[in-house]
Amino acid sequence: MFYKRRKRKKRMSGMMNHLRWKLEEKTVLPISLRPKYIEERNEIGQLEIDSIIGKKHETAAIISIVDRCSRMIWLIKVKYPNYYYTLNKIRKFIEENKITIKSITVDNGLEFKTLGITVKRLYVKIYKCNSYCSFQSGTNKRENAIARWFILKGKSMSNICFKIASMTRQIFEVKKTSQHYFFFLNRF
Template structure:
């Protein structure tokens, strides 16, 4: 005798907790990159194992200037400390992050506006994803980041920032960043 199993309807979950302001609430002057000081943030993983070091990357939306910091883990407290340190050194007016739990404490920052992209929508933070692809030229996927020194990471990021880009009329991100910072 053949038994036929009854199929149940799939139910979409709608109770996903939002971390803070949605990217839809981001003002138009940030979206069109007409104002300096608005950043996109992301994590770059090496090996996907527990206890593995990660790289925190930030990219300024207007100039495409990038910052990077090696962190020992991807806990939200560690990331919050690193971002707080960067805020004290660089002109950061707003940050756009993905919906990962590692960025959950960013909404507690009072010095900057924080916007969260929709889940599985990496294209909403395209500048950062593009930079991470450029960084992968130096640090391939699946390679442990533990032996990577902060000096090496700084050298990689400097090389990318000093690279002339067609998008920027063959000027470097570093040149435009320094120009905007002094203006």
């Protein structure tokens, strides 16, 4: 009897499958549906967001926002890495600094659980990486490694962002990240 009931439930849920994926209405999509032109890194506004968390019992964290094209990095210090607090901090930071956004790539961290609500206001799509696939947001992972070189106790966050942006990069033919970012910003 239990077996029959279980089978019946499964069949009934299958009847609603056609309503699950309406891609035009979704704001949070899997990374496999990300368009190929984002991979080419030809335009500013394709962002990757990740968090840098310190020691195990430490409550503070750093949210890093990286532009895929220019590798420009913005760091936000967050007191509590829960999703509601992080959501408000990211939204305020983007609105205050007027960062151009066309799409956002995010990993599966709990702090980005409700980021889709904020992005719906900005009319942007979020692409979520698969679990245990850190290579899908490789730009951000590399920039986080560079940021960890500079993060010491008692250091100012804005100073760190400036130091990272003023580093020369071989990928940009020995130009600075900030020069590359403003070149693309003025081009469009």
